[in-house]
Amino acid sequence: MSSTLKRNVVQTLTGRPSSDGDGVKLTRVFGGAQAELFDPFLMLDEFGSDEAADYVGGFPSHPHRGFETVTYMLDGRMLHQDHLGNRGLLEPGGVQWMTAGRGIIHSEMPQQDSGRMRGFQLWLNLPAAEKMQPAAYRDLRPDDVPSFSLASGASIKLIAGELNVDGQVLVGAITDRSTRPLYLDLHLQADQTVELPVAAELNALLYLYEGSARIEGEHAAVDIHKGQLARLGEGDRVEMLSGRDGAKLLLIAGKPLREPIVQYGPFVMNRREEIEQALKDYRDGNFGA
Template identity: 40%
Template sequence: MNVIKVLNAQPAEDGAGVKIRRVPGFDGRYLDPFLMLDELKSDHSDDYMAGFPAHPHRGIETFTYLIKGGFEHRDHLGNRKAVRAGDVQWMSTGKGVIHSEMPLADSEGLHGFQIWLNMDAKDKMNAPQYQDSAQSGLPQISSQGVHLKALAGAWTLNAEQVQSPLSNLACNGAIADINIESKAQLEMPAMGCERVLAYIHTGSITAAGQRYQAGQLLVLDGDSAIIATTDQPSGLLLLRGEPLHQPIAHMGPFVMNTQAQLQDAIRDYQNGQFGQLSQ
């Protein structure tokens, strides 16, 4: 496994003061087509119960995955869903979405992720889309102490392939949660795409003689096989996609290609063109 770059998640706050760890990529250097990975992990409700009240987005896709706890999603399109442990939720915000994500009152701790993907310039003003896995579930593969859950896209482990019901992410984006038992070895062939990322969320892994810890995002060579071992139960998110190599203009919840487009987004939101959150 050829690790090109190691990025460390940094403490941050978002929403109404939710404590997170973030790996930003708005400069387009290492994450493109992904823009940001946020990890929310706490057993203390004060760290997350204020949640993410109603806010807008334009020009991105948001992908939420929960390992522990739950959120209620609401948006101006009329979607109102409880997203619980083991579920994923995806929104292609396109020309504009207003939504909220609030922790469920029965959550005893929270561990989850929100990942932003960029959208091609030609698609940024498309109509919004929403999908989750609450009804369909997510397929899994287990082999020799390695357990892979296909969160988005198609994945192969030891010649067995699974396809997530979420298959329309921008830039051929795909995401898997991989859990490795102690003393087991993860082996996967080269992804064959330009962008491959691994975010360690539990334990640690060793690859090519180097040890990597939870909270580190590894930028991998897409033409190199993935081989890693661990001496403790460990978990990582594996992400792949095709970079856009397009200009990124970012301001808060809006990601466009030019400053003029950002000003248009702000004006449209202030003029009420994003709609209103459903009751």
């Protein structure tokens, strides 16, 4: 593979309306089917509404095992509480990074009954060797997530990973994961071009949540619009051009695990027997022990 290969778009997806928790309306960008295509990621949801009825029920207490959840808030306030005693208020620009590991029971409840609430939740798989680690939780306040302005005029909030851009290494809030996640929120003004390095060994995705953009691949250019996800092919850099109204995108990349995925709702393991054990542990009150 060339060391200067631009990634092409190999698939585009449009998020589908869904709901979760206590009736929270959301868009499921991907999740469930063909999980191996998104490895190491399992799911991406976008939630957002000005109508309290769409979100006020929140996500009451529920369990997770075997993966990580990353919640990134754009608007509104959400309170996380779990059975380990962790408590954190998620505010605009903040991130909650939860490692479910062997098990955690938590809730995510809105702290408002009017106004806009909007954000994303990403599920990141754990390798088999790490699935039964103790659960952990990190609350990143808005100021904990570094922001950078690029020479191109674009701006970045770097949630996880590192980028070598404009002759400097930009370091995100989270850099210590074996799946090497790169997770950033990229804002472009009208008709701006930006090129970002993405290591060749990482799977890469782009989700456009505002505006429009053209992904300039090595062999073809593909236009994407609000609410569309682009799954990218091989290469080591991503080049894009924003439309006349600018663009806001999530760039998500990670090192694929290439391990079996067996999922049953909020449990993600490698074998059916491990799912059965998770269900037993939860029923018996031994979850996370």
